[in-house]
Amino acid sequence: MRIEALSEYLLLKNGILIDLNKKEKKEVDILIKNGKIEKIARKIEKKEKFQILDVKDCYLFSGLIDLHTHLRTPGREDEETIETGTKAAIAGGFTKICCMPNTDPPLDNESLITYLIEENKKYNYCDLYPVACATKRREGRELCNYYLLKKAGAIAISDDGLPISSSRILRLVLEYSKTFNLPYFSHCEDKELAQGVINEGLISYKLGLRGIPDISESIIAFRDILIANYVKSKIHLCHISSKKTIEVLRFLKENNYEFTCETAPHYFILTEKDIQNYNTNYKVNPPLKKEEDKEEIKKALKEGLIEVIASDHAPHLSSEKEQDFENAPFGIIGLETCFLLSYEELVLKGSFTIFELLEKFITNPAKILGIEINKIEEGKKAEIVIFSPKEKFIYSENKIYSKSKNTPFLNKEFSCRIKAIINNNKIFYP
């Protein structure tokens, strides 16, 4: 990836500014001075000292926010590092990412949170918001020090990868986190029930693989929302994947229960049928489901029941991923493809407007985290994604900036691409 420091003046010519407030597209030139937006106007005259970037036909919008990334640091820096992970994030248009705490050691103390934030400053590609563990060692028994974790920079708490199996402890987690206004990110999976590797059904039978019932997700989603609402604490559900869960969520929403939730692109693009030849790049957790689940996820996104699309970027070494289906780890990388896949599936092939899509990537995640969006306005820091909605792009191996290559979308030809990203006084060309 080409990364350049911004020159004193950068003029973006002929871009299409996506205004999320007014929901309108505007043709504009944007002048950036020393990393800040100096002027936005229909036409800005070129001057000699201006560096010019023609962004004709490109959409310009604020940096995307990912609520669910695995950076594998500390512990598995052979799979991903802060440097490679945040570079992959930037390549995918993300300028703010939340990293999950299921590392080794897990992010259950404030010194690790401080370490990640300090380490990220060395590269400063994007902002890093660590999610801290809800319980010590992710064992679901003892609460972590949320006050100290928040002070160090934790944005939320989660035992991601695991649910908190004791309802009593979960209640305490939610009551204690409410004290510090930290949202709880719930990994919805009944571990007792979910002892398999793909979705349970005819396909798992045909492949001879152990199945995970889809209700494993619905059960914990229902329980966790009930407990969170009982103690009036904030809850966000990670990677929702099944129709049954959507039905439960719809029922709860209609009855005024409060919660937010996300899904990931593979749950509205792929199905269990894609698992051919035991290709482990389709092994994800929660597992890929049926056509009807996929359609229901899209419907829930459209109606606003699912507010966020997250990557669930889960890097794994090829040496670990390339083995038998039972033993290969769950997860695929997703930071670089998350937005492109969503744009293709929901806007180009579907009925979404660009505004509706960007709500799932910018407005809603910012609201859940309680953070400010760097809007494209005069006087603001330049944090701009330059997205070309018509240009072809092949996601070849040399376009993968993550340290791991485990993706089912390798060599996929996209009909859109992220042309460049401006952030932190730098311009990135993925």
Add this chain to the structure above:
Amino acid sequence: MKHLLSINDLSEREIYKIFEYASQFEEVLNRPIPIVPSLRGKTLLTLFYEPSTRTQISFTLAGKRLSCDVVNLSFSTSSLRKGESLLDTVKNIVKMKVEGIIIRHSVAGVPHFLAHHLDNENIFVINAGDGINEHPTQALLDAYTIYKKFKNLKNLKILIIGDIKHSRVAHSDILIFKKLGCEVYVSCPYSFLPIEFEKTDIPHIINFREKLDSFDCVIVLRIQRERHEIGYLSSLREYHLLYGIKKEDVNKMKKNALLMHPGPVNWGVELSYDVLEDKRCVILDQVFNGVAIRMAVIFSLFQFQGKI
């Protein structure tokens, strides 16, 4: 007042009457021979199903200073341990011909059960702490300590910090302070706040530090370490950082404010040791006042029985 089971048993007038007796008994306690013959020939029984030293001693002393015979039964040394049923206990008490009993039990409502059955026998019951329900004499001595300083409790601002949900002291304190017209505030993490507490008229403050200069009295509750073991606390260290009172906090309090604690203190958890030297810290005065208040309570109950 036939028994003292709850602060709800007391009217504002009765509370001030108890304070009046307590200040008279204080005078007795300060004498070279601190004893009066008021209750000579009377007998009290203390039944402690839960381990306690200071409350049991405080009651025993209170009785003895009034020349009352006090017999102590505690869980570890008696048949209480052998699983005698409460009803059997009642029958035994009746036959023992005592005038009153003082009971502590880990289950809420046990003093009320005994009182119900002893009602016709003209034996009074004092609740010395029942589960997470109430501890009325602690509340009386807390209020009395404040009364000695301010004379009138109306409109005083009182902050209670700690495990509001499981503290019988907090429960009785809130009742007595509201009854006496104080403004009561609580501060604790949500895990220590009773569900639906927002439906009471008692404000919950998450960060009390910025408002410390507005209170006339700060009551710090004891942290029950066993709560920590079952997951209520993230760590004693974080609790101390967030809710522990340190010297710099006391310095922010009003000059004439009071800092109280029902004891025994976990130093370094709910209080740091250096607060003890501050004049505003009246923890040891509370112990002294406790004896006087309990004398007053015992005296009042005998008076009600018409035996003095």
